[in-house]
Amino acid sequence: MAAPARPSIWPDLSAKLVARMLSAHAGLGVILGALLYIVSLSGVLVVFHAEFARWEQPHIVERQSVSPELAQSAAQSVLDHARAMDDTPDEIMIFMPTPDSPRLAGGYDDSYWFIDDQARLGERIDHGFSEFLIDLHYYLHLPSTLGLIVVGLMGVMMLALVVSGFLAHPRVFRDAFRSRKPGNGQLSLADRHNRLSVWGAPFHVMIPLTGAALGLATIVALVLAQSEPEMTVTDMFDTVFGAGAEQTAPAGPLPDAAQALRVVAKDFAEDGLIPWIIQIHHPGEDEQTLQILTAAPDRLIFGEYLQFSPDGRFIGQTGLENGEFGQQAMASVYNLHFGNWGGAPIKLVYVALGLALCVVCVSGVQLWLYKRARKKGPQPRLERAWIALVWGPVALIGLCLTLDRVFGIADSLLAPVFWIGLVALAGLSQFAPSKAGLSCGLKLTGSTLLLIGASAHFLAYGASGYQNPAAWGVFAGIILSALLLTGDALRQPRAGVTPAVVPGD
Amino acid sequence: MATSSIAALIVGLALGLLGLALVRQSWLRRQTRHTGLMATGWSLMILATAPLVVALGPDLGVTTAFMAPMLGAIALLSPGMIQPVGAASNAVSPASASRTHWLASLRTLIVCLLAGPAALTVTLIASIALLRMTQGIGWTMPDSLLLVFLFAPLAWAGLAVISALDAPLRWRSASLAALAAVFAILALLLSPSIS
Numbered sequence: 001m002a003a004p005a006r007p008s009i010w011p012d013l014s015a016k017l018v019a020r021m022l023s024a025h026a027g028l029g030v031i032l033g034a035l036l037y038i039v040s041l042s043g044v045l046v047v048f049h050a051e052f053a054r055w056e057q058p059h060i061v062e063r064q065s066v067s068p069e070l071a072q073s074a075a076q077s078v079l080d081h082a083r084a085m086d087d088t089p090d091e092i093m094i095f096m097p098t099p100d101s102p103r104l105a106g107g108y109d110d111s112y113w114f115i116d117d118q119a120r121l122g123e124r125i126d127h128g129f130s131e132f133l134i135d136l137h138y139y140l141h142l143p144s145t146l147g148l149i150v151v152g153l154m155g156v157m158m159l160a161l162v163v164s165g166f167l168a169h170p171r172v173f174r175d176a177f178r179s180r181k182p183g184n185g186q187l188s189l190a191d192r193h194n195r196l197s198v199w200g201a202p203f204h205v206m207i208p209l210t211g212a213a214l215g216l217a218t219i220v221a222l223v224l225a226q227s228e229p230e231m232t233v234t235d236m237f238d239t240v241f242g243a244g245a246e247q248t249a250p251a252g253p254l255p256d257a258a259q260a261l262r263v264v265a266k267d268f269a270e271d272g273l274i275p276w277i278i279q280i281h282h283p284g285e286d287e288q289t290l291q292i293l294t295a296a297p298d299r300l301i302f303g304e305y306l307q308f309s310p311d312g313r314f315i316g317q318t319g320l321e322n323g324e325f326g327q328q329a330m331a332s333v334y335n336l337h338f339g340n341w342g343g344a345p346i347k348l349v350y351v352a353l354g355l356a357l358c359v360v361c362v363s364g365v366q367l368w369l370y371k372r373a374r375k376k377g378p379q380p381r382l383e384r385a386w387i388a389l390v391w392g393p394v395a396l397i398g399l400c401l402t403l404d405r406v407f408g409i410a411d412s413l414l415a416p417v418f419w420i421g422l423v424a425l426a427g428l429s430q431f432a433p434s435k436a437g438l439s440c441g442l443k444l445t446g447s448t449l450l451l452i453g454a455s456a457h458f459l460a461y462g463a464s465g466y467q468n469p470a471a472w473g474v475f476a477g478i479i480l481s482a483l484l485l486t487g488d489a490l491r492q493p494r495a496g497v498t499p500a501v502v503p504g505d
Numbered sequence: 506m507a508t509s510s511i512a513a514l515i516v517g518l519a520l521g522l523l524g525l526a527l528v529r530q531s532w533l534r535r536q537t538r539h540t541g542l543m544a545t546g547w548s549l550m551i552l553a554t555a556p557l558v559v560a561l562g563p564d565l566g567v568t569t570a571f572m573a574p575m576l577g578a579i580a581l582l583s584p585g586m587i588q589p590v591g592a593a594s595n596a597v598s599p600a601s602a603s604r605t606h607w608l609a610s611l612r613t614l615i616v617c618l619l620a621g622p623a624a625l626t627v628t629l630i631a632s633i634a635l636l637r638m639t640q641g642i643g644w645t646m647p648d649s650l651l652l653v654f655l656f657a658p659l660a661w662a663g664l665a666v667i668s669a670l671d672a673p674l675r676w677r678s679a680s681l682a683a684l685a686a687v688f689a690i691l692a693l694l695l696s697p698s699i700s
Contacts, residue, residue, distance in 0.1 A: 024669035027616070152658070153621070159662035160620075164669070177532045177581070199578035202571040212658030220632055220657045221650075227633045228697050239646040300564035326647030330654070332564055341565065349572060356579060 021168035025161060026368050032157050033365040034389045035140070039154050040361055041393055042137035043207070044354035047339045047347050048477070050100040051470040052130035057123065058461050058471035060114050062102040068258035068265075070104070071096060071278060073119035075254055078106045079283050081121055088285070094257070094278040098295050100340070102468075128411035129404045132418075133397075141415040145218060152215020158208035161364075165197055186370045193363040196356045203353040204360070210337035240327050242305050242318030244281065245289035249310030254283055255290035259312025264292060267314065268306070271321065272298040296321060300332035300341050344473075362390050381430055384438060388429035389422070391442035394485065396421045398449030401478075406456040443489035450482040510560045517557035517566070521573040524549030529581065550574050616669055616677075623681050624664035631688040632657050637695035 029036075045052075054060075066074075071094055078092045089108030094115075097103055104115045105125060113121040139147025177195075197204065218233070225233045249255055257278050264275050273294035282288045290308045304321040308314060320331035335341040339350030365386060372379055399421065400414045409417075425442075432438035454475055458466070466472055527546030531539040553573070558566030632653045639649040664684070668677055 020671040021666070023671035024666050027669045028620070028665065031617070156658045156661045157665060159658055160665040160669075163662055164666045167666075177529055177578075196579065199575050202575055206571075209655065209658055212661075213654045216657055216661075217654050220629065220654060223629045224633060224636055224650075224653065227692070228636075236646070236650065240650060298565075299562065300568065324645050324647040326645065326649070326651035328564075329651050330647065336568065341568075349576060352579070353572075353575065 018168055018170055021164050025164035025168045026371075028157055028160055028164065029361075029364045030368050032154065033361060034386075036154055036158055036161075037358060037361040037365075037390065038393055039137060039140070039151060039211075040354060040358045042133055043211075044351050044358065045133050045397070046137045047350045047354065048474065049130050049134055049338075050340075051474050052133065053127045054101065054103075054468050054470040055457075055474035056127050056129055057114075057125070059465040059467055060103055060123065061116070062468050063097050063104065064102055065097060066104050068261035070117070070119055071261055071275075072254070072256070072258035074104060074106050074115045075257055075278060075280060075283070077115065077119045077121055078108060078113075079254060082108055083284075089283065091279060091281050092283045093280075096275045096278065098274065098276055099297055099343070128414065129401055131411065132400055132404070132414040135415065136418070141419065148215045149219055150215075152212045152219075155208035155210075155212025155215055159205065159212065162197075162201065162204050162208070166201075169194060186367065189363055189370070190367055193360055193367060196360050196363075200353055200356045200360065204357060207337060207354075207357065210333045213333055214337065240330050241320070242307075244279075244305075245291045245307035245309075245315060247307075247309045247315055248282075248287040248289050251284060251286045251288075255280060255288060255308065255310040256312035257290060257292075257308075260290060260292055260306075260308040260314075263308070263312065263314050264294060264306065268294065272296050273304055273306075273321065276303055300335050301328060302331055302334045302340075304331075380435075383435055384429040384432055385426045387435055387439050388425040388442070391439055391446065392422050392425040392429075393418075395442050395446035395449060396425070398446045398453060398482075401453035402449045402456070405453045405460070440489045443485045447482040447485040447489070450478050450485070454478040454482070513556040513560035517553045517555070517560060517570065518573050519553075520549050520556065521553035521570060522577050524551075524553065525574045525577045525581075529578075612674065615674060619668035619674075619677055619681060620665040623678075624661050624668055627664055627681050627685045627688065628657050628661040630685055630692060631660055634688045634692040634695065637692055637697065641695055 054062075074094050075092060078094070079089075082089050082092070087108070092106065092108045093112075094106040095101070095104065095112075105112055106115055106121075107113055107125070112125040114123050114125065116122050135141050135147075138144075138151060140150055141147070142150055221233045221236050225231050225236055228236075257280070261275055261278075264273065273296055275292055276295040277293040279291045279293065280288060281291075288310065290310060290312070292306045292308065293303050294306060295303045299321070301320050305318040306314065307316050307318075319327045321328070339347050369379060369383055369386060372382070396418045400418055403409045403417060404411070404414060429438055432441070458475060466475070524546045527542050527549065529546075531543035531546060534542065550570075554567055554570040557570045557573075560566060561569055635656055636649050636653050639652060640646070644652075664681065667680055670677060
């Protein structure tokens with residue numbers, strides 16, 4: 001005879017509330033599932049955006065540091081170039097080598113070049129593919145402010161899904177380790193969805209919260225500024241990120257960035273700050289100013305702004321490193337969101353957790369499809385469209401990689417190719433003879449395109465052109481992804497009764 | 506990294522993973538007495554934060570304390586997750602109660618408006634009230650802004666959930682309107698902080 005059940009220590013939620021939450025959870029998830037998945041998938045790739053950029057131009061000579069004199073000469077070279085082109089830039093920037101991007105570069109407006117040991121402007125920076133990925137994740141390729149708000153909205157809805165998900169599944173913590181045997185269809189898929197949701201919860205809360213905070217900051221600040229007299233959005237952000245250097249110099253030679261760099265090395269190296277971006281406003285003109293953004297590789301903050309007088313004396317710092325708690329915390333949001341704080345191991349952790357988030361997004365919608373099929377009968381159109389929306393982006397990212405690397409099409413065409421391609425795939429998927437075939441075909445197409453793009457890039461530069469470990473890492477990552485996709489496609493059950501969209505299917 | 510920091514890092518990771526192992530044990534023994542095991546497990550995971558903060562600093566330490574058990578648990582569960590999912594039952598239940606299609610679409614549209622623009626409006630009004638309140642009690646502007654920037658997505662998410670609940674639309678709309686009114690009154694009562 002079974003022992004009497006022990007009273008549970010877990011609080012019980014009313015069945016009515018649970019049912020309502022489940023309805024809210026499903027409603028929000030289904031409406032936004034595809035976009036949430038695309039934002040999550042692109043987020044996984046963007047974790048490696050610096051490495052993608054180094055891979056795209058793998059032959060650029062890399063260095064761990066440059067002398068202050070070379071940095072000063074680089075700034076002068078950029079200004080000389082601007083004057084030769086009759087440009088009057090508002091600001092020139094020199095990018096110093098950092099652990100993430102150990103290259104010397106500089107420029108103004110939309111024009112940036114790598115700079116050699118003689119401070120000569122070299123090859124233009126051309127990161128078409130990594131910028132395509134970044135724009136996809138930051139803005140969904142919409143105009144920047146609107147895109148930020150829409151992606152911020154995605155973050156909000158993801159948070160709403162986490163909240164409603166936990167309230168809709170009162171047993172989810174009790175069953176934190178339950179994993180029913182694979183092959184049990186909907187149950188094992190639900191286990192996959194729920195277990196990854198529970199154990200990934202801190203990540204699933206942190207990522208959309210920081211993402212939404214970044215995305216919505218502009219609109220929230222705009223409204224707050226309207227409600228506060230004599231305060232603009234700029235004033236508001238300046239209280240956190242500073243207003244830049246205040247001491248200005250008259251028209252003439254550039255401010256002494258070399259001296260400022262010596263001060264950074266002498267006085268701030270102990271705090272773990274290293275020079276990252278030299279910013280000279282109104283270079284060579286009246287009221288020119290000098291500010292150096294430093295990176296802080298041992299902290300979560302993205303860096304600290306240091307202001308200098310025109311002759312390179314230290315004036316002050318903004319306080320991201322040691323100021324108000326609010327300043328330090330806000331300066332940490334970006335790195336926390338993008339996993340840019342602990343080198344390659346943390347990036348790999350973010351990729352693993354990000355892929356888990358993709359699985360949660362996809363399995364959530366697939367569970368809804370299962371339930372809908374049980375209630376209303378098979379939904380072949382919906383299921384095919386969903387397969388196209390899940391595996392289509394993978395294939396289309398492969399296509400964009402190939403178009404960019406093999407055919408060198410204009411960077412501005414990559415976004416239309418992706419979105420028009422996705423709509424076309426969702427439409428054409430209706431004519432696929434089987435769901436399993438559609439899924440398998442998209443995976444194999446994606447795999448092939450990734451292989452073509454990566455191989456073409458490798459052949460173009462050759463082994464000797466791959467002059468940095470990041471380039472080899474990205475190349476290996478693309479090849480590995482292509483092989484995993486192929487393996488997944490080949491082991492997929494042929495008699496696919498269900499939509500084969502969850503990785504592993 | 507100093508030897509003491511490496512030792513603290515190892516201790517922190519060990520405590521976190523031991524805590525996770527105890528929580529799993531408590532789950533395996535869930536049919537019997539398991540509360541103590543579970544409480545100890547969670548306590549160890551929280552306790553692991555201290556040595557990790559010593560090793561990595563406050564920001565990276567707390568972040569790592571969250572991540573180590575997450576990864577450990579996902580690794581524990583992963584063997585069952587990489588297997589293909591089998592076929593689902595194709596049992597078809599009778600269609601649910603009929604509702605005219607256009608009415609359902611209209612309802613969905615209203616819910617979207619409630620969860621989107623309406624919930625955002627309430628959130629923004631609440632954000633103004635929150636900024637004025639924190640400024641009123643002497644917080645610095647960066648601290649106030651941090652709170653508001655983190656509050657806004659959370660509040661919007663909560664209101665979106667309320668908007669999407671399977672409850673009468675009039676109740677959901679009334680809830681949002683009432684919240685907007687409360688926050689608006691609060692914001693008006695609290696004077697602007699910056700002059």
